[in-house]
Amino acid sequence: MSETQNSPQGPAPDPAAGATVLLVADPGLPTHRARSIEDSLQQHLDEVYDPPIRLQVRTSMLRLRPDGTLDLSEVLEQARSSGDPDAVLLLTEIPRLRDGRPLIAEIFPEHNIAVISCPTLGVLTTRRRILDALMRCTLRMAPTSESLDASRYARRWARWEELTGPDDHQLLLGSRVIGGARTVAGMVAGNEPLRTAPKLSSALAAAAATGAFGIFYSSIWSMSMHLTTQRLLLIGILAIGAITAWLIVGNRLWDAPRYERLARVVLLYNLSTVLTLLMIVALLYVCLVVLIFTSALIVIAPDYLAEVIGGEPVLARYLDIAWLSAAMGVVAGALGSSFDKDTDMRSLTHGQRERQRRFTEEEVGQ
Known part of the structure; x- marks a missing residue:
């Protein structure tokens, strides 16, 4: 369907009454992004519709x-409490696929609801x-x-x-290969690694x-001296x-699919x-x-380093010591995090956050 075509599923807004758009975003990054574009979205809506329409932005988790x-159901309830807006937009961090292709947006014309998946839009010019x-x-709505x-x-x-039949929906689909890579990048951004890294403070x-032991043990100095740059890089990558x-x-962060279609x-x-x-x-x-590296420059005297390694105490030698010592430290740090009850790693992933969205069978039956 051409982008210039208007959707037939709903009447045009009454020029005398204006129109209302409700934007509901998932907690976290989707809400942050929704708030960041709220003014721009209002401006574009004002340009398109006359008189200007009313935009409401709320936060609620899509279940x-x-x-x-x-x-x-919860979104429909919010729509009713908002006066049955002309269009309801759901901005979610759920990555969605259709036949192996990223499902960027899906319109449910029977409810005038559109679900937009944040991760499918990637990380550039989001x-x-x-x-x-x-x-x-x-x-379209x-x-x-x-x-x-x-x-x-x-x-x-x-x-x-367009899907015809009982599932009369409109789907906005991305490319299979590039779109898949874009979706993964968007999911990584949704995990907010820079913001969640402090959770590993322990x-x-x-x-x-x-x-720090690498600074005080001369055997580490000698070992780093006899390792090539390629081998040191390999040690870091392997660590x-x-x-x-x-x-x-x-x-237990690796997820197994409960349903083959997922x-x-x-x-x-x-x-x-x-x-x-x-x-x-x-x-x-x-x-x-x-x-x-900074600590080694302070603690290890250049003359003493030269005596131990039998070579010039250039900055590269200090960097080699720091690189090898960091490899040992990363291993110890990961082991330590496994015994830290305050370190909640599971909340960092999409899989765990999706479980928080799910109704249990008992809740559905109530």
């Missing part, structure tokens, strides 16, 4: 049924992409009486498809304490990879978990290298 399908997706959905070129909100990598403390695997296994989505969950933890552990490693 899931036990089989993983969307439960819109605010603009969210704004475009919201406007495209709004124009509440088409204007005047001719409007909606192509300015279109993206080359996304196109609309691991950093244990890593720093262990890594980061091994500890990432340890954290995933030790905290296997692809669960794969995205697992990929985003691995990448998120790799970023956190790599950040921990870099922090340790900087900390140990």
Whole structure:
């Protein structure tokens, strides 16, 4: 369907009464993004509809049924309490797929509800992409009486498809390959690795304490002297990879699909978990290298270092010591986090946050 076509599912807003749009966002990053574009969205809506429409922004978690399908009952209740708006937009962090392709947005014409998946929009120019997706959905649910070129909100990598029959929905789908990579990147951003890294403060403390031994043990100095740059890099990479695997296994962060149709989505969950933890552990490693390198410059006298290693005490030697010591420290830090009851790793992943959305079978039956 062309972007310039108006959707037939709803009448144009009454020019005398205006119209109302309700934007409901998941807690966390979706709400932050919704608030960041609220003024811009209002401006675009004012340009499209006359008189200007009223925009309401709320925060509420989109719930899931036990089989993983969307439960819109709470959203419908919010819509009724808001005076039955002309368009209801749900901005969620749930990654959604349709036949292996990222499902960017889905319109439910029977309720005038559109569900927009944040992760499918990636991490680059996200605010603009969210704004475009919201406007495209709004124009289809509440088409204007005047001719409007909606192509300015279109993206080359996304196109609309229609489902006919009992599931008469409109789907905005991304590309299969590039869209999948974009979705994983969006999920990693949703995990907010930079903001969640401080949750491993106990691991950093244990890593720093262990890594500090490298400053005081001359055997570490000598070992680093005889290791090539390539081997040192390999040691660092192996340490980061091994500890990432340890954290995933030790905290049971690897998800298994309960339903075969959700296997692809669960794969995205697992990929985003691995990448998120790799970023956190790599950040921990870099922090340790900087900390140990600075401490080594203060503690180890250049003359003494030259005497031990039998070479020039250049900065590269201090960096080698810091790099090797950090590898030991990262291992100790990850082990320490496994025994820290205050370190909640599971809340960092999409899989765990999805479980918080699910109604149990008992709740559904009530």
